[in-house]
Amino acid sequence: MGFREDLYDACYPVARGLVVRTQHGLKRRFSRMQGEDMRELWECAKTGNLAIDLLREALRLQDDAHVDAQYIHALFNMCGFLTKEELRSTKAIHGNTIQVWRGCVMAEHASRAYGFSWTTSEYIARWFAARGSSDTASVVLQAAVSGDDCYVLHTSESEIVVLGDVAIQEVTPCTWEGFSVAWDHLQAPVQPCLVAA
Structure with missing residues (x-):
């Protein structure tokens, strides 16, 4: 094992x-x-x-x-x-609407049964979508979510765990073409972006 x-x-x-x-x-x-x-x-x-x-x-x-x-x-x-820093970041987004992205296969988007893991980085969402697009259609979802229903993880994926409703704002098709998928090119964690009310 x-x-x-x-x-x-x-x-x-x-x-x-x-x-x-x-x-x-x-x-x-x-x-x-x-x-x-x-x-x-x-x-x-x-x-x-x-x-x-x-x-x-x-x-x-x-x-x-x-x-x-x-x-x-x-x-x-x-x-x-959660680390102390993640607890502070999670508390900091409460009461706000934040912008998140998710790379997924088209079937997930069509079902509207989204996973919990989203990201604050559009680039990282594109990486996940491109990774899944070699044999099936993939998309990048852009959404606004309530910070009250989220947890911030300080990971290389700039992960936001979303447990509430997701308001999809944009859906962009994604392919491997012209996209660098080397994980080491990913940027440092991106802090949550608050959406103006």
Whole structure:
């Protein structure tokens, strides 16, 4: 077994505990180490998201089933999941509308069942869309979202986790043509852009 598999297995009891406590409205503090392990699981996937997969398994859902936002909120509120800087950035966008982008396959856009992970960088969204466009149509979505329903992650992907409604403003087709997909060309994390009211 590899690192990802070991981490997944080690985090399963934590995810199951989080699910049960959330379903029953119980507040249980998880250790900082458990929160950090769940964050590591969030970050270590090559495709998809292992933390979401683990929550699906703990909830006994089908592989492609949507995980309700209440469980993602519980995950992000675990001690140690977010850094102090991420907590400050998340609080700073509350009460504001922010601009986000997401690169996805056309089927996701057509279904309107968007994933939780968005970015504050149009370039990064284009990278994700171009990566998926070698065998299927891909698009870059531009949207406005309420900062009250988001978590800011200080990652190389400038990730914003969106748990509320998404107001799509623009849809742009994307292909590999003329696009540099080298990950090391990505810029430093981009701070959330507030949209004027």
